[in-house]
Amino acid sequence: MYRYDQYDQAMVDTRVAEFRDQTRRRLEGKLTEDQFKPLRLQNGLYLQLHAYMLRVAVPYGTLNAAQMHVLANIADKYDRGYGHFTTRQNIQYNWIKLEDAPDILADLAAVEMHAIQTSGNCIRNISSDQFAGAAADELIDPRPYAELLRQWSSFHPEFLTLPRKFKICVIASETDRAAMKLHDIGIRIVKNAAGEIGAAFYVGGGMGRTPMIAPLIRDFVPLDQLITYSEACLRVYNRYGRRDNKYKARIKILVHELGKEEYTRQVEEEFAHLLTQGIEPPIAELERIMAHFADPAFDTAASDDLDLSNRDFALWVARNTVAHKQPGYVIANISLKPVGGIPGDASAAQIHLMADLAKEYSFDELRVTHAQNIVLPHVRKADLFTLWQKLEAAGLGAANLDTVEDIIACPGLDYCSLANARSIPVAQKISQRFAANGKTGELGELKLKISGCINACGHHHAGHIGILGVDKKGLENYQLLLGGCEGDDTSLGKITGPGFTEDGIVDAVEKATDVYLAEREEGERFLDTYRRIGMEKFKEAIYA
Amino acid sequence: MKILTGNDLKSGAVVWWTGQDWSIHVEDAVDVGDQADTILAQEEAARRVNASYAIDAEPDGERGVRPAHIKDRIRALGPTVRPDLTLKPADPNAGNWVI
């Protein structure tokens, strides 16, 4: 994985010093809250329901054991002993003190980490495929491109006061595991007819109150023009994105209002101009970064055999592991969704353990997924049983990846000042319901996603089953959506009808799954059946 | 009644205006009548509180004060999904007060 050189280190160290100074000036009264707020946000510091919240960047979701240990230490030293892994592959802490924040950033900088641009109206942490560098189906590792973009977007002086936040995702495989088309810019690394590697740009996707799937605006940008093209996309947005209405300020609205063709024309015009400005790093820089992402020293003689005689282990293997490009290895997913637990939360002890396991069994590498789980990307099959036993012992062995129990949920009204309703209790009740009725396995792949407000941090638009919490005259109410999908055949869920109480929504979800079980044809997932038979039968059952 | 709340500037802790100072306990909150704007302006300027605002609430027996909106009741207690981290970790029914 990428390691800092003295320049990268100087940048994060400088950022710590800068924020320490800004915090001092705020506490001394030299900065008003209005002036300080964007500065703290661009260092990941929110003011939430109970305290300040710090969101730490995990660039493209990749980190090593030493970094993971520091994340656990921060939870213990400055917070209340746990952290929350987010849908943007980051981690956040809920009980932070402003006066501690500069020290936390310093602790992070000591292990090549930061909280730079994890919030605010700027280019956010670049997200990517959590199986990058390990997946059997990838064209190339997408992370070097993400790192190139990370450096370009960090402190980019022109783009620190954009109309609104800006999220970029880079993938490089056939299967989209990162909801790429639901980003402000989605980049797919592709190969053209001549066999050259380049980037396809999808611009103007997003969830939030106006969900949109990003249209393709260019099918091939040569690698030695990647930064220049990105800069052109951003400049057009910075100049013409709406600033009159916060809710219409994302680039998706600009692309939609101008039309894809006009937006593209403006980008191409700016791109032609910027190509003359010498802003593109040389290919040698991309190659330097790529060298950091070379494969680990796989054991080429590793056995492909796996003893599945233990039934619990066999179930975990079936549900939580994914094919690796290297024979004898698998990608192991650690579910942070124990039945009745808080999706994405992990205690300091669990974080330490996952770090140790990564060091011992996965070439010192971990990933954070947008589904709020953790991945050990390179595990020898021979080590898998021992690994699983250690996970089990620590409450990290839930065998439920991509099932109805593997719920994405935002923090909701338990933690978030924007929320209208709580998300976590709904997730807890649903996972308990399905664990109790034993239907989890039979339902197979079923992506259930819960947001506590219209901002959609819980990706409810993209759930096969989505739940949106709303405020109905001071009471929590939950709308049900069906048919969303984040992958290659991206689609947005549709609302079934009137909303439900907290218990009512759990019943409604079960009724929807019963319709699927009754109607499904051979090989169909919930989503496939819904797409084939449509909304009506589900509505009949849910509102009967 | 009208009560005042916000977050402590340095620690971020949820606080309630007691008439003289800020307390982390909502039961210490006092009715400020029509003085909300004056007090908030003065306290923000003195940097004793951040992101402060006035809310409706009602007297609530031995609990003292009950904010009208669920969001402020969750702020007053703590996350309902982590009773151990609330201000009333020993009270198994504390969460019911929120809903």
Next chain:
Amino acid sequence: MLDHLRFREDEPVGAPAVTVDAFFSQTNAAAVRIEPGDDAKSLLPFLEQLRLVEVNFPSFGDGRGYSSARILREAGYQGELRAVGDVLVDQLSHMRRCGFDSFLPEKPFDPEDAQAALDRWPEVYQATGDGRTPIWAKRHPAHERD
């Protein structure tokens, strides 16, 4: 306190800057003031005659002026580029990077804070045409720009 921060040796333009509309109706003006919604590119044919461009920031959170500045510099504008309005010390280094060489803030800067902000960044990741060598060029000296 610092009312005006200027990084130029030449004499400041005496005449007040006119609005873009006024500039196009009396095309001999040497100083113009652009608002966030004005198109900086409309000035490009007149760069020879301009000696001062003021870029107004009515609110520090509106970042259109950063693009306006770079567009003017990329087109070769050599005159004074002055940020005016709600300009704060924490934006100074970014504004310098986008080509501003003069600052007239609504509220004067604390000189120490302004100097600290300007001295803050020893390295930069991007090439923005401000003459600073980006990190990638230092890593690959053969590709360093002139």
